[in-house]
Amino acid sequence: MFKNKIFITSTLVLTLLNFHFGVSEVWAQTELKDIPSISVVPNIKPTLLLKASYDRCKKPEYPRLALRYEMVGKTELDLAVNSEGRVTMAEVTRSSGWRALDEAVLIAMMGCQIFDDPKTERLYVKTAYAWSLESNVPSKPAEVLAGTCNKSDFVSFAKDNEPGRGIVVGVWLNKDGGIEKTNLEWSLDPKLNQESVKLVSSCKFKPSFDAVGNLASVISLRLLPLRSK
DSSP, X not given: OOOSOEEEEEEEEEOOEEEXXXXXXXXXXXXXXXXXXXXXXXXXSSOEEEEOOOTTSOOOOOOXXXXXXXXXXXXXXXXXXXXXXXXXXXXEEEOOSOHHHHHHHHHHHTTOBOSSOOSXXXXXXXXXXXXEXXXXXXXXXXXXXXXXXXXXXXXXXXOXXXXXXXXXXXXXXXXXXXXXXXXXXXXXXHHHHHHHHHXXXXXXXXXXXXXXXXXXXXXXXXXXXXXXX
């Protein structure tokens, strides 16, 4: 089904954060190439600078299922770090689109010591892990054909700038863009889950393709509950 030769690349980055906990505020500076610094600013001066290090963390392994179907994306996480600098809590705030990828990052992060002597009881930081695959035969990913999906009174497709993990539905497509199956990657309320799968299933898709022709592929879609009027 997926015949391209695959090379795995992954990048761990930190993104902007402003959390409040106790008497301190934490900012994580955005850096895509270098390991960023964490600035901890207590109410009592002076400012304390800490440098995060992810070299001690076990690198997430690409799940076999994800490799087979060439699943990619970026997993965004909220981390809680204790006084020893170890991650004690990790929560997915924005899915890569695939639960298998997200859970691999969660496993790698838990218990990892990313700070040396943070000198504070707890820190909250936001991090992201990017999953990507390089193929020797470039291809275009599948996409939803605009205007083909039904309307729902309960959920809608999330925009890129809308926060929240939401409900994530994975879709397996054939070479013609037809839906072979759907899978609920991340869920909320049973009724909203059902409505999300129903909405996604009503859509038509442009199939993935390369220089040779159309390809069977996968695509994931994020949905959010509609606000009550």
